[in-house]
Amino acid sequence: MTTTSPASRTNGAVTRAIRGRILHFLRDPQFHDDAYQYWEDGLLIVTAGRVAAVGSYDSLAGEIPAGADVIDHRGKLIVPGFIDTHIHYPQTDIIASPSPGLLHWLDTYTFPEERRFSDAAYARGVADFFTDELLRNGTTTAMVWSTVHAASADGLFAASQARNMRMITGKVLMDRNCPDFLRDTAESGARESADLISKWHGKDRLAYAITPRFAPTSTEAQLAACGELARAHDDVFIQTHVAENRDEVKWVAELFPDARSYLDVYDRYSLLRPGAFYGHAIYLDPEDRRRLADSGAAVAHCPTSNLFLGSGFYDFHQSDANRLNVTLATDVGGGTSFSMFRTMNAAHKVARMGGYHLTALRMFYLATRAAAEALGWQDRIGSFEPGCEADFLVLDPEATPLIARRSHRSESLEAQLFAFAMLGDDRVIDSVYIMGEQATAGAPVAA
Numbered sequence: 305m306t307t308t309s310p311a312s313r314t315n316g317a318v319t320r321a322i323r324g325r326i327l328h329f330l331r332d333p334q335f336h337d338d339a340y341q342y343w344e345d346g347l348l349i350v351t352a353g354r355v356a357a358v359g360s361y362d363s364l365a366g367e368i369p370a371g372a373d374v375i376d377h378r379g380k381l382i383v384p385g386f387i388d389t390h391i392h393y394p395q396t397d398i399i400a401s402p403s404p405g406l407l408h409w410l411d412t413y414t415f416p417e418e419r420r421f422s423d424a425a426y427a428r429g430v431a432d433f434f435t436d437e438l439l440r441n442g443t444t445t446a447m448v449w450s451t452v453h454a455a456s457a458d459g460l461f462a463a464s465q466a467r468n469m470r471m472i473t474g475k476v477l478m479d480r481n482c483p484d485f486l487r488d489t490a491e492s493g494a495r496e497s498a499d500l501i502s503k504w505h506g507k508d509r510l511a512y513a514i515t516p517r518f519a520p521t522s523t524e525a526q527l528a529a530c531g532e533l534a535r536a537h538d539d540v541f542i543q544t545h546v547a548e549n550r551d552e553v554k555w556v557a558e559l560f561p562d563a564r565s566y567l568d569v570y571d572r573y574s575l576l577r578p579g580a581f582y583g584h585a586i587y588l589d590p591e592d593r594r595r596l597a598d599s600g601a602a603v604a605h606c607p608t609s610n611l612f613l614g615s616g617f618y619d620f621h622q623s624d625a626n627r628l629n630v631t632l633a634t635d636v637g638g639g640t641s642f643s644m645f646r647t648m649n650a651a652h653k654v655a656r657m658g659g660y661h662l663t664a665l666r667m668f669y670l671a672t673r674a675a676a677e678a679l680g681w682q683d684r685i686g687s688f689e690p691g692c693e694a695d696f697l698v699l700d701p702e703a704t705p706l707i708a709r710r711s712h713r714s715e716s717l718e719a720q721l722f723a724f725a726m727l728g729d730d731r732v733i734d735s736v737y738i739m740g741e742q743a744t745a746g747a748p749v750a751a
């Protein structure tokens with residue numbers, strides 16, 4: 305890992321100039337030419353934590369302020385920090401728990417573990433490990449699930465704030481079909497969510513997501529309360545699960561006989577809108593996809609989870625035909641890795657099972673700019689456009705002997721990115737920067 309000398313100050317603002325191969329996306333490479341910018345010898349100039357300029361080294365070298373901290377990462381690839389749009393921090397310690405399927409896995413491992421998060425000290429301990437593990441894997445922003453306990457959301461917000469990370473979470477809402485020890489009510493869930501919004505939303509780099517677990521664990525009264533809360537706070541996010549597993553879909557049809565479909569349950573309570581993230585979205589029909597697209601809501605595709613729990617295969621052909629706002633997510637602990645590279649690896653294979661070729665360029669776009677756009681934060685994160693917050697990664701194409709050999713054979717940017725996506729994991733992350741400051745990625749993390 306490169307060590308940095310003390311940063312210079314220009315007019316009171318720290319300026320760093322980072323040299324290396326630089327890649328970022330401006331739009332979806334699946335549908336647009338000129339979707340990305342790439343410089344083999346690039347320079348990223350960061351002032352006061354934000355991107356001041358990006359371009360070729362030759363064109364920008366003259367703009368480096370005298371005394372600026374110049375960091376040489378030549379040979380390595382600099383990309384915006386990854387954005388994971390669906391991950392459960394309270395499931396960190398039950399990752400890799402084998403199960404025949406979603407509903408058994410929830411009852412057997414998830415709910416008993418989530419019970420522990422009523423204890424604020426326990427929650428904060430896991431949140432500290434979790435946020436370090438995200439950084440170690442190059443994830444600088446995530447839409448995170450807490451538990452039903454307000455203290456669990458406090459723990460994650462506080463751990464994120466301590467690391468200056470741009471992060472989102474919310475307390476889970478669940479008032480039926482769950483153990484008593486995890487149950488709130490329509491009234492208490494809405495009140496505690498509103499209190500957490502007042503306390504954390506918009507504070508530093510933090511934001512709130514209204515978080516009904518999934519339709520089976522909320523009464524109609526609770527879903528209605530979620531809709532009201534969303535109307536009262538039109539800039540907060542929404543996250544939930546939809547159409548992940550066949551048994552779950554059947555159960556929802558029994559619980560909500562008047563709804564046209566699983567997605568329609570949420571639609572009836574005004575929970576489809578920009579900034580709403582729907583996890584999984586495997587078993588959708590054509591009308592669901594039209595509604596998702598029209599509403600501006602996003603899909604969090606969770607391929608390692610879908611394979612691990614045997615849930616099913618996300619349909620990329622239909623997703624693209626409807627221009628859905630698809631993003632990539634780990635879904636730890638149903639998902640089996642914190643790494644967005646491992647997630648890309650699985651996404652490529654899930655797409656292959658449907659006869660669809662998911663390119664590496666597209667996968668890097670999905671893990672960065674696509675998620676930023678779905679969050680409405682494209683002016684803040686996900687690219688190196690001037691003014692954006694300088695959260696970025698340095699990737700090592702020679703991180704392991706095998707990756708080095710494959711990288712040397714890569715004759716195109718796509719081939720190099722594909723090698724990262726198929727072979728990469730936390731070992732590829734050379735360093736991580738948050739608002740222009742180097743984070744401790746790669747350092748040993750205490751248990």
Ligand code: GUN
Nearest residue numbers: 414517518545609635638
């Ligand atoms: N559906 C409802 N809760 C969960 C959860 O915690 N994980 C996953 N993968 N699906 C869910």
Ligand code: ZN
Nearest residue numbers: 390545583635
């Ligand atoms: Zn989930």
